[in-house]
Amino acid sequence: MSARRWFILTIATIAAGVALTAASAYLIDPYGMWRNPSGRRLAAYYSERKVKFLLTKRYVPTNFEGLTIGPSNCMTWNIQKLTGARMYNECQPGGNAAEMQLIVDQALPLAHFKIALIVLHPTATHSADFHDGLETTPATEGMWSIHVLVHELAYMLRAGHVHFPRDKTPDDGMVLRVEGNGLKGVPLSDQYFYIDPQAVADYRRLTQDLQSRGTTVIYVIPPIYQACYDANKAAYQKYATTLVPQLPPAPLIDFDGSEYADFRSNVSNFHDCHHVNLNGAAKIDAILERLVPPLLSHTAIAGDRAPASRISSTEAPQHGPKS
Amino acid sequence: MSFNSFDYILVFLPAVFILCQLARRLPLARAPQIFILLASLFFYAWPKPFNLVYLTGSILANWLLARWIAATPQPSRKRILQLSLILNIGYLAAFKYLNFIFGNIPYLVHRHIHAPELGFPLGISFFTLTQVMYLVDCYEELLEPSTLFDHATFVSFFPYVISGPISRAKRIRHQFPALNARTGPSTETLARALYLFSLGLIKKVVLADAFSIIATYGYGNIAKLSALEGWAVVSAYALQLYFDFSGYSDMAIASALFLGIEVPRNFDAPMRSLSMIEFWQRWHITLSAFITTYLYTPILRSFRKATVHTAAVATLIAMAIAGLWHGANWTFVIFGTIHGVGLAINQYWKKSKIMKLPHWLSWLVTFFIIDLGFVFFRARNLSAALLLLTRMFNPHDLLGTSNVFDMYGGVTSNVIIYAIPQIAGLAAAFIGKSSDQLAHEFKPSWRTYAVASACMLIAMLYLNSNVAQPFVYFGF
Numbered sequence: 001m002s003a004r005r006w007f008i009l010t011i012a013t014i015a016a017g018v019a020l021t022a023a024s025a026y027l028i029d030p031y032g033m034w035r036n037p038s039g040r041r042l043a044a045y046y047s048e049r050k051v052k053f054l055l056t057k058r059y060v061p062t063n064f065e066g067l068t069i070g071p072s073n074c075m076t077w078n079i080q081k082l083t084g085a086r087m088y089n090e091c092q093p094g095g096n097a098a099e100m101q102l103i104v105d106q107a108l109p110l111a112h113f114k115i116a117l118i119v120l121h122p123t124a125t126h127s128a129d130f131h132d133g134l135e136t137t138p139a140t141e142g143m144w145s146i147h148v149l150v151h152e153l154a155y156m157l158r159a160g161h162v163h164f165p166r167d168k169t170p171d172d173g174m175v176l177r178v179e180g181n182g183l184k185g186v187p188l189s190d191q192y193f194y195i196d197p198q199a200v201a202d203y204r205r206l207t208q209d210l211q212s213r214g215t216t217v218i219y220v221i222p223p224i225y226q227a228c229y230d231a232n233k234a235a236y237q238k239y240a241t242t243l244v245p246q247l248p249p250a251p252l253i254d255f256d257g258s259e260y261a262d263f264r265s266n267v268s269n270f271h272d273c274h275h276v277n278l279n280g281a282a283k284i285d286a287i288l289e290r291l292v293p294p295l296l297s298h299t300a301i302a303g304d305r306a307p308a309s310r311i312s313s314t315e316a317p318q319h320g321p322k323s
Numbered sequence: 324m325s326f327n328s329f330d331y332i333l334v335f336l337p338a339v340f341i342l343c344q345l346a347r348r349l350p351l352a353r354a355p356q357i358f359i360l361l362a363s364l365f366f367y368a369w370p371k372p373f374n375l376v377y378l379t380g381s382i383l384a385n386w387l388l389a390r391w392i393a394a395t396p397q398p399s400r401k402r403i404l405q406l407s408l409i410l411n412i413g414y415l416a417a418f419k420y421l422n423f424i425f426g427n428i429p430y431l432v433h434r435h436i437h438a439p440e441l442g443f444p445l446g447i448s449f450f451t452l453t454q455v456m457y458l459v460d461c462y463e464e465l466l467e468p469s470t471l472f473d474h475a476t477f478v479s480f481f482p483y484v485i486s487g488p489i490s491r492a493k494r495i496r497h498q499f500p501a502l503n504a505r506t507g508p509s510t511e512t513l514a515r516a517l518y519l520f521s522l523g524l525i526k527k528v529v530l531a532d533a534f535s536i537i538a539t540y541g542y543g544n545i546a547k548l549s550a551l552e553g554w555a556v557v558s559a560y561a562l563q564l565y566f567d568f569s570g571y572s573d574m575a576i577a578s579a580l581f582l583g584i585e586v587p588r589n590f591d592a593p594m595r596s597l598s599m600i601e602f603w604q605r606w607h608i609t610l611s612a613f614i615t616t617y618l619y620t621p622i623l624r625s626f627r628k629a630t631v632h633t634a635a636v637a638t639l640i641a642m643a644i645a646g647l648w649h650g651a652n653w654t655f656v657i658f659g660t661i662h663g664v665g666l667a668i669n670q671y672w673k674k675s676k677i678m679k680l681p682h683w684l685s686w687l688v689t690f691f692i693i694d695l696g697f698v699f700f701r702a703r704n705l706s707a708a709l710l711l712l713t714r715m716f717n718p719h720d721l722l723g724t725s726n727v728f729d730m731y732g733g734v735t736s737n738v739i740i741y742a743i744p745q746i747a748g749l750a751a752a753f754i755g756k757s758s759d760q761l762a763h764e765f766k767p768s769w770r771t772y773a774v775a776s777a778c779m780l781i782a783m784l785y786l787n788s789n790v791a792q793p794f795v796y797f798g799f
Contacts (some may be wrong), residue, residue, distance in 0.1 A: 001767045001768055001769065001772070002510075002767060003509070003510040003513070004510040004514075005767070006514045006767030006772055007513055007514045007517060007767075009772055010514075010517060010775050010776050010779075013772070013776040014776055014780060014783075017776065017780040018783065021784075111733075138787070140787055141787060141788060144783075144784065144787050146740060146782065146784060146785065146788040147788065149784065196409075210765040246542055292773040
């Protein structure tokens, strides 16, 4: 082979390889980025973080009217609909406020979100660093990347009636399984409860962005298994009373309040200290369905334990939670 | 602009190549060189335009110093060289070592002094070394001082300005007529450049970054590691650095080849070395050459007599300085010293003909010393390095593997994405031919065509999957 032919052939093959993969990515469009995603139900492979980031560009704002936003605590919450709004679960493993803001920001120009549940937990605020390169993820990742290749491979296997042995992130973002750390009440480090001012600023901006577009924002403090909560009770209470006053006024549902003590003490509700299982998720869904509709007509709700009163003192009068 | 970015691969490099070819057709003499100089300055200024002031200032100052050296007879000539070296070292120290020096003063005078943060101009360690070599060569009359245009083109040449290979003016400057020739590089050269570039890109984007996730996890969680995991982490870092820097060097050499310029090779399968001497003949070859010629030899000459002992002392001093060149931290000095001790023992062993070790044992001992050095090279500080050493020799937790899954981010898909390149990387580092060998033996064939196409496609796939890391040597 002549060097000239080799050179041209190699360049042409590289170009053709990219074009072929990109063309098949366009046809499969696993993240609903290139074709109209309206009415599609897109469950995607690869890490939940990347999947949710890419799906939120077009698929989520086109097909959902509500969001559950937070760290992994809420990943297993199975809220299909709330006050008539189809809910998408944006909760991220290890997700923090900065990442949540980044993810939701890209949906806002297209979205008409009616409701957003923002989950407040220390993992969301002890750092404002981005992980997995979310902040530099280009749209072309939905066209030509390892995860698109995984979809293309799965598509080909399915066409050949071969099972592809991988889980997908479901089309509503709710994840069935999370990595569990057990149910043992262990004191957590001060670092775990550290509140990064930048993360608070990100949470604040996220809330304000949503509220300015007419979205009803509701803060939710997620349930923590009682033994685990008790091992860090003072720290959790201090965390809530420090963080909530710094956020824009909005109703608060506190699952660490005393009226949910039975729920938190029931081991059958939990996968581990910080994550509910399917059983617990169903109960959370029922509670939210009961509590949220009145909030849309400006009725405030909160747990009745001591910190709630501290929280309520910082809320705006029309949205302030009752203790 | 990094070599492992689409901006460079798809826009900058092809544009420079095409425009350089067009410049060759212009009636203006040396139009390609003018264009390359402008492109190099643009490349350097791209991340932070103000850095251009540091680069051009250094170029101008050293060009003037070289002319002054050339125009002055001995013995004043030597004084001017000494002044030039002090100025260059001072310039480097101002950006790199000032806070390190002041940070260590409290141990002597119990007073904290803080130097202003001047930032760190990209590539300052490399373009300063390049110009130190140029000044010494001019002093020793191995080289006539260049014109400012030639000197600026040589120093700022974009393939090596940021991280080498450290090139000597003599070698590059004599290629400028070829750069300015109407014909340009042959298609054989272009094909070889593309082949080498594809090998370099996959080494960096796929292989180095696959090892980096183990190293990053390990160095961030030293206290959790078992002895086995500790050794795995340090070895992973050694391989990460090798693929990262040799991949970078391959891309630099290939980028220069596209323009018809040959820059020196920098790596030659160092992980297969059977001795420390051999390792430094294969690892960062251009730096080794600099250390030998411009550090070791003058230090050795400063002793009255060259013996095994004085050679050992010279090696130790030269390697400690080379270690410090990497960064302002005692960890780098210890890294250099470990290699210095290894080299000195190796020289003594060779000279005394003590006994010949079997190949596998020679390799194992060499790799052990390399790993030991990298414990310090990568560690954030001395205490982290010492903690890692205690983990690596911890008799109470020898074979624990509880961190292995976490090393992959606790994600099963990562195991697939990274484990395959890691296996390929182990084979490439310890068994396969070096990319330099492959490029030299390159012949346009279906096999090389398949290799280059596959390497480029896979590397670009990883690159666009947002898993690529910055080059390690950008930090030096």
